[in-house]
Amino acid sequence: MTNETTYLENLLNNRKVVRSYQKASFDKNSLEDIAKYAIKIPTAGFSRGIEILNTFDTKKIETVSQIFNEDSFKKDNQSPWISNSLGLFFLLLNEEEYHKRYSSSDKKNAVNSKEWDIPYWYVDAGAALMNCLLLIEEQGFATGFMGLHSIDRKKIHDLFKIPHDYQIVGMVTAGVENNNVVNSKKQNIKKKLTHNEFFSK
Numbered sequence: 001m002t003n004e005t006t007y008l009e010n011l012l013n014n015r016k017v018v019r020s021y022q023k024a025s026f027d028k029n030s031l032e033d034i035a036k037y038a039i040k041i042p043t044a045g046f047s048r049g050i051e052i053l054n055t056f057d058t059k060k061i062e063t064v065s066q067i068f069n070e071d072s073f074k075k076d077n078q079s080p081w082i083s084n085s086l087g088l089f090f091l092l093l094n095e096e097e098y099h100k101r102y103s104s105s106d107k108k109n110a111v112n113s114k115e116w117d118i119p120y121w122y123v124d125a126g127a128a129l130m131n132c133l134l135l136i137e138e139q140g141f142a143t144g145f146m147g148l149h150s151i152d153r154k155k156i157h158d159l160f161k162i163p164h165d166y167q168i169v170g171m172v173t174a175g176v177e178n179n180n181v182v183n184s185k186k187q188n189i190k191k192k193l194t195h196n197e198f199f200s201k
């Protein structure tokens with residue numbers, strides 16, 4: 001072991017959510033395999049209830065930006081975020097897979113998935129999210145994440161033919177950062193979030 005920062009440490013150190021992209025062209029090959037590798041996640045009980053849907057279709061991306069009411073949150077002088085994305089990745093949850101898996105005979109002593117204190121499907125979705133962000137950054141693009149809390153989810157389901165019993169956990173964006181935008185400084189930069197041996201304030 002050396003004291004040098006590793007490739008992954010570097011990627012993690014520099015990762016940030018970027019919400020303003022410039023118009024850009026790109027080699028589709030660079031983003032085509034993101035979902036294939038991002039889905040390589042551990043899932044509770046190997047339930048495999050997380051899926052990823054991606055799009056690189058400019059027309060669909062434009063429609064998504066309208067569904068998200070991009071104009072309403074675009075800040076002055078910023079170039080758009082969603083509509084300038086080169087690719088979008090939707091994290092999909094098929095919760096039923098977890099319940100199916102946890103009703104199998106080898107899981108009869110496990111806590112019923114409908115009574116979990118922690119809904120592990122969101123833990124698994126978070127792992128896929130992180131993989132997506134890092135894989136996109138590794139290809140040299142900027143990334144962002146957006147929840148669907150303030151939009152009409154049904155429209156996204158319809159646009160991509162996503163079954164209505166799936167839940168869309170969120171959307172990852174990939175694009176080229178607009179470097180003319182001054183990003184606001186991160187808050188709480190000194191907040192203690194890791195603990196060694198004992199919890200300490």
Ligand SMILES: Cc1cc2nc3c(=O)[nH]c(=O)nc-3n(C[C@H](O)[C@H](O)[C@H](O)COP(=O)(O)O)c2cc1C
Pocket residue numbers: 015016017018019145146147148170
């Ligand atoms: C579960 C989750 C939900 C988020 N939802 C949104 C969102 O709806 N809109 C948005 O602009 N950013 C969203 N973000 C991005 C966070 O605001 C962002 O990660 C945070 O500001 C930290 O910035 P950093 O990722 O650059 O370190 C979300 C992030 C996570 C992990």
